[in-house]
Amino acid sequence: MRLLNTSTLTLTEFVGEQAPQYAILSHTWSDGEVLFQDLQEGGGSSTTKAGWSKVLAACRLAQAQSYSWIWIDTCCIDKSSSSELSEAINSMFKWYRDAKICFAYLADVPYSEPGTDECAAALAGSRWFTRGWTLQELLAPSSLDFYSSEWRRIASRPFLADGIQRTTGIDAAYLSGYSLKNASVAARMSWASGRETTRVEDMAYCLLGIFDVNLPLIYGEGKKAFRRLQEAILRQIDDQSLFAWGPIDEGNSSGVLDNRAYPLLAEDPSWFRGSGDIVPFRPRGIETRLHVAHDGVTITSPLWKRNPSSWVKRPSSVYLAPLQCQKKNNVLNSIAIRLCSLADGDEGEGGVGNSPLPCYRFSLLLLTVPMTAWKKESLLSTFLYFNSRERLRAGGVMDRQGCVIRTLPRETQTREMFSPDLGLLNTMTIIPFTKRLVRSYGLGAPIVIRLASSLRRDLALVLQYQYMSMTNSDGDAISFPPVPGWMINRVVVIPSGSTIKDVAILCQEESEQWTPE
Structure with missing residues (x-):
């Protein structure tokens, strides 16, 4: 691993168990972060960046606590090297775990008295608790202190454990040293359920240490990364x-x-x-x-x-x-x-x-x-x-959900179908369910089928699934089942010069005006 000297602000690489005692920084990225290349160029360009003050403040804090070395992800990893980036991501949980102290810098939390409602509300609203990478930075360190935007110490993780549990859903025991291996895989996954990463793949890679598994990094694979993570978990955790x-x-x-x-x-x-x-x-x-x-x-x-x-x-x-x-x-x-x-x-x-x-x-x-x-x-x-x-x-077993058109008028054939949910398709024997429109009270996205006839101008058959609303036992919350329970269908004339896509879009716009009142 590569560490930053808190006095000289220079980088030194350590191999294996040679690394000295060090502090480590946890933060959320913003514009103008100091990168590895900035420090390699002599530091001149880095001092003009917005993130330079954060690097200096972290180094001063580490020095004040007698640490000569600190690890900061923005500048201690050469992200231009894919092999180094892969090694760093697979090792990051261990690096946070092995640090003597972790400083969690909350750039959006002004200082307020610990234990007050004001402090609890500010912490709960911090962006730091919404990012994927900071989950392992919350759980891995043996010692973690939170700092405000002014770099004033707020409190330690154990002191804030109950509030963090309310914010994150993580049992306070795991914030006070209880081994993560005692938590079920499902529970650990739930801790990440409300978090985000800039890249889709990182939503899987940021969890490697949480489950103590390793994966090669394949940026560009999208959500396949999360499936690979789960397969690796299955092989290692029963x-x-x-x-x-x-x-x-x-x-x-x-x-x-x-x-x-x-x-x-x-x-x-x-x-x-x-x-x-x-x-x-x-x-x-x-x-x-x-x-x-x-x-x-x-x-x-x-x-x-x-x-x-x-x-x-x-x-x-x-x-x-x-x-x-x-x-x-x-x-x-x-x-x-x-x-x-x-x-x-x-x-x-x-x-x-x-x-x-x-x-x-x-x-x-x-x-x-x-x-x-x-x-x-x-x-x-x-x-x-x-x-x-x-x-x-x-295997020839198709997922057969939807409706069928049993009969059509004489001399009438179905030609094509379109749905904003499914796109333009050839006609199907079974017309599949479409997703419920969020802005409509239970209606699914319309499916429009062209009915062609040699006896009359073409018509459009408009099919819409209806998701039936349900209320809870108190009658104060409405939900919808995952499958529809009814249909609303009609036949319309296709206006001259219009397509079935035009008809579908118009029908969807009308549906989204159908509100609960």
Whole structure:
């Protein structure tokens, strides 16, 4: 690693265990940061940058506490070297952990008396608590002090732990030295669910140290980085809570179960937003492990068979698969995911021959089942595909959700269809669901189909799915299920010189005027 001398403001590289005791800075980036190249050029150009005062203040603070060396990410990494950047990102958690003291500089928090409501509100609103990279900088250091925009010490992490817990959802125990390994994978993911990074890939890379895994950096791969992170976690941590993302229906009696294929792994940490209180457990007398392949993972679970599904072409069955995790305050039940099998025929209560039962995730919702389900004699081996949609297409089992046009007037044919949600498409046997319009009271994006006829001018069939609103038990909060429950359809004349895209856009604009009143 490369350290900055707090007296001479020069950089020195240390290899392996040779590094001296050092302080470390945690902050959020802004315009005009001092970079590695600025210091290499003799420091002349760096002194004119806006970030120079931050470097000087951090060095003075370290000197005042008898530290001759400090690590600052902006200038201690040569980001023009991809190999050095990769090594630094994979080592960063360790560097923060090994530092003797970490200074968390909150540039947007003016000093106020610690312990007051004013101080708590200022801390809760700081940008520092919204960035992806600062999560490991909050958790890794053995000693962490917070500083205001004037570089006045606010308080230590343990002193502020309760307030930080309210702001971040991180249990105060993990802010006071409790090992992160005691937190479930789902809980750790939830800590990042409200955070952001400038680059999509960094939302995965900033979590490497949180899970103690390593990955090569591939900028440009987008959200694939987060999938690679989860696959690496599966190989290293035997924790099924990684699959416990989505809303939880603890009553196991949801009015609407969305019969839809979902990926096994989340697309980003925001999918774990409600998973902060999930904890792992080990059923007594039962030893199971995850086995990871390139296209999925094998788990062992006491599958609960549900009624056959009518949503897929070939015979299949729907199951509840209890996972080895539960809500912290619901110790009598374990969390379960809904699965649909891909096996031909009715496989009964076993797998396919001696092979694991092939399945894919079949609902966004998490359900709960009694802990008594975990009996050794009821365990089944199940293979869960990572990418269910690709597997369904490859196996000829299509995700058949939507509506069908059963009949058309004589001499009429469907030519093409357009939706602002789906784009321009050829007509389909099954018209898929479209996303609910945020600014409309439950209406989905319109689908417009051209009806061509040799007997009359072309017409447009306008289809719109209606998501039925629901209220909570108190009647003061409205929500919508993940799948629609109704349709609103009509036939209109396509105006002269207009396209079905024009009709769809006009219909969507009209829909977005349909407000709750």
